[in-house]
Amino acid sequence: MQITFEEVSHVYGVGTPFERLALQDVSINIPSGSFVGIIGQTGSGKSTLIQHVNGLLQPTKGTIRLGDVTVTPTRKLPHESRRNIGLVFQYPEHQLFEETVAKDVAFGPLNFDMPPEMAELRVREALEIVGLDYQEMKDRSPFLLSGGQMRRVAIAGVLAMQPKVLILDEPTAGLDPAGRKAILEAIYRIHREQSLTTLLVTHSMEEAARYADRLIVMAGGKVMLEGKPDEVFAQADTLRELALDVPETVSLISQLNRKLPEEQRLPSSVYREEELISHLLARISDRGER
Amino acid sequence: MLQNIAIGQYVPGTSFLHRADPRSKMLFIILFAILVFLANNVITYAILIAFTVMTVMLSRLSLAYILKSLRPVWILVLFTVILHVLITKGGEVYFQWGWFSIEEKGVTQAIFISLRVSLLVLVSSLLTLTTSPIDLTEGLERLLGPFGRIGVPVHEIALMMSIALRFIPTLMEETDKIIKAQTARGANFTSGNLIRRAQNLIPIVIPLFISAFRRAEELALAMEARGYRGGVGRTRLRTLTMSWRDGSIALAACVLLLVIGWWRT
Numbered sequence: 001m002q003i004t005f006e007e008v009s010h011v012y013g014v015g016t017p018f019e020r021l022a023l024q025d026v027s028i029n030i031p032s033g034s035f036v037g038i039i040g041q042t043g044s045g046k047s048t049l050i051q052h053v054n055g056l057l058q059p060t061k062g063t064i065r066l067g068d069v070t071v072t073p074t075r076k077l078p079h080e081s082r083r084n085i086g087l088v089f090q091y092p093e094h095q096l097f098e099e100t101v102a103k104d105v106a107f108g109p110l111n112f113d114m115p116p117e118m119a120e121l122r123v124r125e126a127l128e129i130v131g132l133d134y135q136e137m138k139d140r141s142p143f144l145l146s147g148g149q150m151r152r153v154a155i156a157g158v159l160a161m162q163p164k165v166l167i168l169d170e171p172t173a174g175l176d177p178a179g180r181k182a183i184l185e186a187i188y189r190i191h192r193e194q195s196l197t198t199l200l201v202t203h204s205m206e207e208a209a210r211y212a213d214r215l216i217v218m219a220g221g222k223v224m225l226e227g228k229p230d231e232v233f234a235q236a237d238t239l240r241e242l243a244l245d246v247p248e249t250v251s252l253i254s255q256l257n258r259k260l261p262e263e264q265r266l267p268s269s270v271y272r273e274e275e276l277i278s279h280l281l282a283r284i285s286d287r288g289e290r
Numbered sequence: 291m292l293q294n295i296a297i298g299q300y301v302p303g304t305s306f307l308h309r310a311d312p313r314s315k316m317l318f319i320i321l322f323a324i325l326v327f328l329a330n331n332v333i334t335y336a337i338l339i340a341f342t343v344m345t346v347m348l349s350r351l352s353l354a355y356i357l358k359s360l361r362p363v364w365i366l367v368l369f370t371v372i373l374h375v376l377i378t379k380g381g382e383v384y385f386q387w388g389w390f391s392i393e394e395k396g397v398t399q400a401i402f403i404s405l406r407v408s409l410l411v412l413v414s415s416l417l418t419l420t421t422s423p424i425d426l427t428e429g430l431e432r433l434l435g436p437f438g439r440i441g442v443p444v445h446e447i448a449l450m451m452s453i454a455l456r457f458i459p460t461l462m463e464e465t466d467k468i469i470k471a472q473t474a475r476g477a478n479f480t481s482g483n484l485i486r487r488a489q490n491l492i493p494i495v496i497p498l499f500i501s502a503f504r505r506a507e508e509l510a511l512a513m514e515a516r517g518y519r520g521g522v523g524r525t526r527l528r529t530l531t532m533s534w535r536d537g538s539i540a541l542a543a544c545v546l547l548l549v550i551g552w553w554r555t
Contacts, residue, residue, distance in 0.1 A: 016355050017301050056470045079478065087474040095471040097496035107493065111476030143500070157475060 001067040001084065001164045001197050003030040003053060008062035010048055022048040024221045025062075030199070030214070035191055037212030037229075038201045041243060045221040046201045047090070050167045053199065054085040066165070083112045086163030090170050092154035093147065101127070101145075101153050102138035108161040119160070126160035127153075130186050148179040155183065159190065166191070167199040172207070184211060209233070209247040209271050217242065230268045249276050299359065299459055300422050305350040306535060307420040312429030314536040315421060319414050321543050325550050326406050333553045335405055341546060342409055349420050356415060363411050367404045374400035418455065427452035428530060431521075445521025453509070461502060468497050 010023040051057040055077025064071040098104035109119040124134045130152040172180035191198045215232040217225040219242045233250045257265045270279045381394030431448040438444040472493045
C-alpha cells in the first residue's frame with residue numbers, strides 16, 4: 001500500500017499552555033512494498049508520524065493518502081481500514097491483557113469480525129512467524145512469560161490481523177542482542193514473504209542499514225534527509241549535526257577509501273555487513289590469484 | 291483526548307501565585323471554603339466571583355484553559371443543578387405540568403449550590419496548577435506538623451499524597467497509550483450497549499493496573515536504593531520561607547472575611 005504525506009503538520013494540546021508543534025510540513029512518499037527505516041532522536045516526531053499512518057492521530061494540517069483512502073484534518077480513517085495497517089507500539093508487551101496467549105493474539109482478528117476458526121488459524125500462523133510454538137504457548141498466561149516472549153506475543157497480536165502495512169516503533173528496545181536479531185529477522189522475513197510495506201522506527205543506524213531500503217531521518221518535527229540508505233549515509237556531516245552516526249560499516253568503507261587509490265575504491269552501496277565482508281573477501285582472494 | 295484533563299496538573303510559571311508559599315495558599319483555601327458557605331446573597335457571591343476571577347488573573351493562566359481542564363467537574367455541577375431544579379420545592383411556582391413543577395426555591399438552590407461548587411473547585415484547582423508537587427507536599431507536611439506529636443504519620447501521609455499527585459499525569463499518559471494500542475488492534479470503545487462497553491474497558495484496565503503495580507514496585511526500589519527510610523531526621527534541599535506575597539495573601543483573607551461578614555444577611 002502506497003503511503004503519501006502532503007505537508008502534514010500536527011500540534012499537540014491546541015489551546016493549552018502545553019501546546020507543541022510535533023510535525024511541521026512533512027511531505028513523504030513511501031512506495032508500496034518498501035522497507036523504510038525512520039531514524040531520529042527522542043522527540044524528533046517519529047512516533048507522532050507513525051501514529052498518523054494508522055489514523056490514531058489526525059493531522060492538524062495537510063493530507064495523508066493510504067492506498068485509496070484519504071485522511072485530512074476533518075476526515076477520519078474508517079475503522080475497517082485500520083485492519084490493513086498494523087501498528088506495534090513501543091514496549092508492546094504492556095498492552096497484553098488476556099488470560100491466555102491464544103486469546104490475546106486473537107483479540108485483533110476478532111475485533112474485525114473474523115470467524116473464530118479463521119482467527120485461530122491466524123493466531124497459529126502469527127505465533128509461528130515470531131518463533132513461538134503454538135501448542136506449547138496457546139494456553140499459557142502471557143504474564144508468566146519472559147520479557148522477550150511477551151514482546152513476541154504482542155507483535156504476533158498485530159501480525160494476526162494480517163495487515164498490508166506494518167509499523168513498528170522500536171520493536172527491539174530493551175532486548176538482548178540475540179532477541180533483537182531474532183525479532184528483526186522474523187519481521188524482515190514476513191515483510192518479504194507477504195510483500196508488506198514496513199515502517200521501522202529505530203535509534204540504531206545499524207538496524208536501519210541492515211534491513212531498510214529507504215531511510216527517513218527526522219529532527220525537530222521535520223524530515224531532514226530521505227532516500228536510499230547509501231544516499232543518506234553519504235551525508236555524514238548532516239547526520240553528525242543531528243547527533244546521529246553512520247553505521248560502522250559505512251565509516252569503515254570511508255576510512256578504507258581514504259587509503260585506497262581512486263580506481264580501487266569500495267562502492268558505497270555495500271554498507272550491509274555481510275555484503276561488505278564478501279566484497280572484501282572477494283577482493284582479497286582476487287589479489288591472491290593474481 | 292485525555293491530555294485535556296488536567297486535575298492535579300502543575301503548570302510551571304513565575305507568577306505571584308506560583309511564588310507564594312504553599313502553606314499560605316492552603317490556609318487561604320480553607321478560609322475560602324468557609325467563606326463560600328457563609329455567603330448567602332447576591333452581593334456576597336458577586337464579591338467572591340470577582341475575587342476568584344482576580345486570583346485566576348494573578349496566576350497568569352488562561353481562564354479558558356482552567357475551565358476546559360475541569361470538564362468532568364462541570365458535568366457534576368450540571369447534574370446537581372438539574373436535580374435541584376427538579377426536586378427542591380417551595381416558593382413561587384414558575385412552571386407546572388401535572389406532578390412536574392419548577393419552583394422558586396429549586397432555582398435559587400440550584401444557582402447557589404452550583405456557584406459554591408464551581409468557586410471551590412476553581413480556587414482549589416489553582417493550588418495544584420501553580421504549586422509543584424514537591425512544594426505541595428512540603429507545605430502540607432509543615433502544616434500538619436503539630437499532629438505528628440500525637441502519633442499521626444504526617445510525613446508518610448504527605449509522601450503518599452505527593453506520589454498520587456505526581457502519578458496522575460503519568461497514568462493519564464499511560465492510559466492514552468494503551469487506548470491507542472488497543473484501538474490499533476481494532477478495539478472499539480464507543481459503540482454497543484452498557485454491558486458491552488464495560489467489557490470493552492477490560493483491555494484498558496488490566497494493562498493499566500499491571501503497569502501501575504510495576505511502577506509502584508520500581509519507585510519503591512528506587513527510593514530504597516537511594517537510602518530513603520521515612521521522615522525522621524530528613525533534611526531539605528529547599529526550605530519554605532514566607533515573603534511579602536504571603537503577607538498580602540493574609541491581608542486579602544482578612545479583608546475578604548470582614549467584607550463577607552458585613553454583607554451577608
